[in-house]
Amino acid sequence: MKEVEVGKATHYFSNLQVAAIELSGKLKVGDKIHIKGHTTDFVQVVESMQIEHQPVSEASAGDSIGLKVKEKVREGDTIYKVEEE
Numbered sequence: 001m002k003e004v005e006v007g008k009a010t011h012y013f014s015n016l017q018v019a020a021i022e023l024s025g026k027l028k029v030g031d032k033i034h035i036k037g038h039t040t041d042f043v044q045v046v047e048s049m050q051i052e053h054q055p056v057s058e059a060s061a062g063d064s065i066g067l068k069v070k071e072k073v074r075e076g077d078t079i080y081k082v083e084e085e
Contacts, residue, residue: 003034003080010064012073018066019073027065027081028058035069037077044070 006025013020019035027033031046049056050066059065067079 001085002083004083005078006033006081007065007079009035009037009073009075009077009079011075012069013066014072017069019069019077021065021067021079023059023063023065024061025081026058026060027079032082034080034082035071035073035077036080037074040072040074040077042071043082 004025006027007021007023009019010022011020027046027049029046029049032043033046034043046067048068049059051059051063
């Protein structure tokens with residue numbers, strides 16, 4: 001299993017459980033991601049994401065997305081896409 005960095009968290013909206021992420025790689029619904037930071041460390045599947053409040057099924061490097069997360073995410077946390085070898 002390998003992990004590829006696909007973005008960084010820029011903000012966390014606790015009331016919505018949504019992380020704002022600046023992408024440096026491609027991400028799509030259904031991808032397994034690992035969010036890791038100083039005190040953050042969890043794996044989840046991307047169930048929904050948005051660009052400018054519009055649902056999208058995939059996003060690319062340079063996009064800023066809103067991602068529904070199951071745990072608190074902190075600014076600066078790194079998002080990795082988990083790829084099965």
